[in-house]
Amino acid sequence: MVGGAVMILPIVLTSVPTPLRRILPTIRNLHLRFRHPVSSPNRLPCSRIFAMSESSKTATHSYTNRLASEHSPYLLQHAHNPVDWYPWGEEAFEAARKRGVPIFLSIGYSTCHWCHVMEVESFENQEVAKMLNDWFVSIKVDREERPDVDKVYMTYVQSLHGSGGWPLSAFLSPSLNPLMAGTYFPPEDMHGRIGFKTILRKVNEAWKTKREILEKDGADAIEQLSEAFAAISVNRNVSNTLNQNSLKLCAEMLEERYDKTYGGFGVAPKFPRPVELHLMLYYSKKLLEDKKQNESKETLQIVCHSLQCMSRGGVHDHVGGGFHRYSVDECWHVPHFEKMLYDQGQLVNVYLDAFSYTKDTFYSTIARDILDYLKRDMIGESGEIYSAEDADSAEHVNSLMKKEGAFYIWTIKEIEDILGDSANIFKDHYYIKASGNCDLSEMSDRHDEFKGKNILLERKDVSFMASKWGMSKDEYNRILGTCRQILFNKREGRPKPHLDDKVIVSWNGLVISAFARASKILLTEATEIKFNFPVVGCNPGEYMEVAEKAASFIKNNLYNEDECRLYHSYRIGPSKAPGFLNDYAFLIAALLDMYEYGGQIRWLSWAINLQAKQDELFWDKNGGGYFNTPGEDPSILLRMKEDYDGSEPSGNSVSAFNLLRLSSMFMGEKSDYYRETAEHLLLVFEKRLKEQTLAIPLLCCAADILSSSSRKQIVVVGNKTAKEFSEMVTAVHENYEPNKTVIQVDPSASEELDFWQSNNPSIAQMAKTAPTDKFAIAYICQNFVCRAPVTDLKDLRAVLSEVLKPEEI
Template sequence: MSRFTNRLVKEKSPYLLVDWFPWGEEAFEKARRENKPIFLSVGYSTCHWCHVMEHESFENESVASVMNEYYVNVKVDREENPGVDKLYMTYIQLTSGTGGWPMSVFLTPELNPFFGASYFPPEDQHGRPGFKTLLARIHSLWKTDPQKIKASGESMTNQLKSYIQTKPVSDKKELNPIEVADETYDHFVNSFDSVYGGFGPAPKFPTPVQLQFLIDYYMYNRQNTNKSAHAQKALDMALFTLKKIAAGGIHDHIGSGFHRYSTDKKWHIPHFEKMLYDQAQLLSLYSSAYQITGETLFANVIQDIICYVSRDLQHTAGGFYSAEDADSLPTRDSNKKLEGAFCVWEEYELIRILDPLDAHVFSVHYGCRKQGNVDPTQDPQKELVNKNVLMETGSIEDTAKTANMTPTEVIRILNSSKSKLWDYRSRVRPKPHRDEKILTSWNGLMITGLVHAYEALQDRQVLQLAINAAEFIYRELYNPTTHTVLRSYCQGPSDIEGFIDDYSDLIQALLDLYEATFDERWIQWAYELQEKQNDLFYDTESGGYFNVTKHDKTILVRMKEEQDGAEPSANSVSLRNLVRLASLLELPEYSSKAQSTVNAFKLSLSKFPFAIPALVAAFMLVSNGLKEIVLAGDPTDSRMREFEKIVSRVFLPNKLVALATGHGFIAQHNSIIRQIGEQKRNVKEPTAYICENFTCGLPVYDVEKLKQRLTSDLQ
């Protein structure tokens, strides 16, 4: 038990419940007053090595004594404060060539970084100083000449600012969207793993932004005679990868949902952490795949993800929690957590829980063995000895042939076995820690995923999950007077203001919700948020959006991101939002901002578009334009519901759907929609208009003709 005052006990993030300062003026003022350096540790609740360093060093009384005497110690949850994380991670990557969490950075009282890296072991190893040695050395240097270190830190910040803000010279040639998209496609073709799916060697991440780009590329080029073969290749790569991921150990076949990434090239042995943003984006991807192909496998995965997030990640009031840890106790009597303990199986457990025949069929299908199926090279900590990570080794037909059964019998046995194993797992094994932060941005991605799933499955309960999450954000994290959002909620709202992705992801979600419900409160809220986002984050000089507000003085350098990580960049999402709002609300200034955003990243789009596939996909939307589908008629009429279903079930990356009324928020802004709504005010018969390039086609009155018009775009 630490003897130091716990200044973070009031913080909302569960990762911050330790005896340190939060990021803020109290810590900065103390550092200035006492002339002490700041030790900044950045991590997150389900980070394995963060827990290791916390246990090895931060919970060590002698280490804590040195830290509290000679440093002002600040903990930051990277998910709650990505602005701090991004700035100092950029510093770490530029100075060391690597990055990762926990991130450990030493700052001057003026917040200038002067030394840092990621995880430090407590003791010296392999000729490298451990954390204890490092603390002593930096204290000695600071005590000897603090001004020299302060000058070095200030110089480093200036170099960092120069690196970030210097505008590289690019040629004045206009970007060719076709060439940009083709170069991105070529990169993924060259790095595609044709045996196991995905791109590049292990470790393998699901990379939703890359797969979504390929699906969009297919849709935009499928009717181009010169590009149809490339388009089909793009779709095939995406679908093949989605199937391999669904069959792999990265997919939790018993507990549903997907783990963070695979440590091997086969998608077999995962890092067992589960993140909300992965579930959200994969939900959108599998929904697109099902809309395009109609294959039952994709529908099953959609339902599987929804099962997981609604059961294990949903707050009772509607929002969604952030993550589940990779580590857990193997049994209730254990005192040491092991990675994957909640998910893996030994053969004797399968035989004990299932009857012998079912256990045999199950083991055949999921590749289970008596000695376990984990390659020892994938288990350096020896935590998975004799364990089986479930992975489909073949099709249902393959298993049926091996077991001398019919496919129907195999399906029955597998479903029954999975139900029994889940009952055992959830009842007997201790569950992994759940990070109960509710992040605005990740909930925005989840709402979008749920809307896409609703469009694919036409299940109103799925749509209601999306609505409940949006209403939670509105109640708990939105100020309708100032139109601002907060970053997170954990046992109550945090006091951290929203970052760029909180706005962009939420706006995207609200636009998607409108198209699924035609409830104009979502559009009005989206517009209010976009106006506030423009005010807080937009670069009026060069275009594009900064990641922190202009009011945040604790961030020394405002950064503008275009590269995608585990999530699409906020600028790519914002670009799509601007295009959709510009058209729906007839806002030419938004079209101008969209073009300026493209221009802001012209060099990146021309030199390394493969690193920004979400922005390339948004650029394709800008260049191809929207396909607007305007419905008119009585929304309560059953025939209108059939029109809505047809429109909803079709996947088009540039689709924009609106309901024409002669009044309301949209009608106030959009003259065409107002005119159509007024003309159809007293007409119950549903009508559809398909509009492209500022021109609307002839009205469609028959649901079958509407289906033909839309599906012809998919040929």
């Protein structure tokens, strides 16, 4: 695995015929000869280092194309290419139809390494540009801005090759049907790879001589893909009961793939796929409740070991906080250095869950590490949370050369000169060597790109190293923290990686959820814990402020209140793209977390409205489940229904959880509707739940929750401004309990009483009849059949610490 290309596992498209039965007979040889770098974890030499475009460094430009009017950072990066780029839209389609030429479609994103490489090698090359301009209509798409476009043609690439990545390079007919596609192409034939110029010539020749055949093959390919996805959409006489073994099957498959040495699952390259760890934590808790303590402990150990190895590896930015995209080796050491927002949010939640489960502040500190990085570097003045930081940056202030990881790596001389007397401790702790430290795996640096350079890595834990140096753990941590602060300050003087300041609703949702949950969960840390840079050690209540500000930004800038509709992204202004399923599902989940952890009814009300709109726009009324897109754009040839929980969870998986959470908050028809919708959604994917659980870990957890009758509601009633109320809510969130719903009600707030009277009269009645001489009172319920109310914090903690069974309530 190399550069910015991201592997899409073949398991994503198990429902799609691979390869397609009949496509591209006239240029099939191009596909068979083509091998993209993502098919191998090896880095390629030299291509990682490339000159920055001169046009990006000067005030005047030799060329300016239509992309100069766009807002996307990725499109703007190509605004001065000699290629006559169009953005995706009718103007481009009409140009192709009028000229009678095929479309060249290039899809990438602003922090994609190999997208940068292909730009410099090909799109800034005047010979290549002339070929593209003469023979094709060229369209550039930001996959983060238009995931609907990307999904159609990435599906095609995956069906053709079994995997895919970015940049995605596709040739389309003027009717937008695919003719051929791949990913990164070098400009010339080299290293056994067909060159981009060769491909352009062959496609042009084939179009001129065999256009009718090509167009028919492209239409057939889309038809076959449509049929495959229609099979998922149709309710295929599924049984009335979901397979209840999917959770166990998925956990067993993950255990088989578990790396006992370095943690994580599978072999290099290693991605931190948080949904896998989420499932294992959930399964461990379930085993514990079933009195299988030994099995539970073994499963928990897999999660803890993996989280520890990840955080100690180079995939974690020890100096600045946060996590890089993935590691090219099996030991989490040498990363692809870009930082993606969706990784940060999910990882925070997994580390928070591990802390709640184990009470080990190692995990809470890593959660803080990520959150504090986001607060410092990734949030705008209005609360908007940015998308990503690039992997590449200039090596020196005046350099025109960019190199992956230049911002993050160190020579031993730099460490010694900067840290002085503390350098020896720091070098020992982070495995820093004169020859460079990327030598732990043959996969780490196969072409000596990091020779003499060091990527910080902890090979031993702090307790061991402190003992080795004859220090207390606190003193040792203090020295390391001071060193990291000094290095951070020095690093700030380096040219920074490009910041993609686009705001994506779905990714913001993942991070808003993390900030909201942290605001209460981290209040349970030991008061004597000492924080060291890059952890700030702020009051966790500040994290809820971040969540609320980000949610408010979305509501004010990316939400049409009259139509109750979301836009997908924002930069300078809202994007042209509508909100997609993930935008609704991830934001709804975040709003539910904001309510359960913060208690403001306005967030719950908005979640309910968004869920209604999601059902209206995306629900398949014939077969059940949610489509990815609203289906209103005729240029999107495939309307798909995803369930794969990959680098991001699928919209259907998150929606299943949302529906189950909402069903547990209400009673009567509303509760029934949410639960029945969740059940129908899961039944659509029943075959996957039986046969391919490894692809859908989050959906497996949702199916288990649906099949369980033990979901609990905890209702806290009282004065929300009172200390006692806050302490009770904190206690409710203190322990890892994924199968609970928390409802907060203030009897003095007429708006809340009216809301609950309309949606769940039982809650309203609890609030009205709660003792008035108490600041807070808690009810622990099962389907709103409740135990006697608890008014003492100590008693509440005692009750919550029990492993509750339905019959005990």
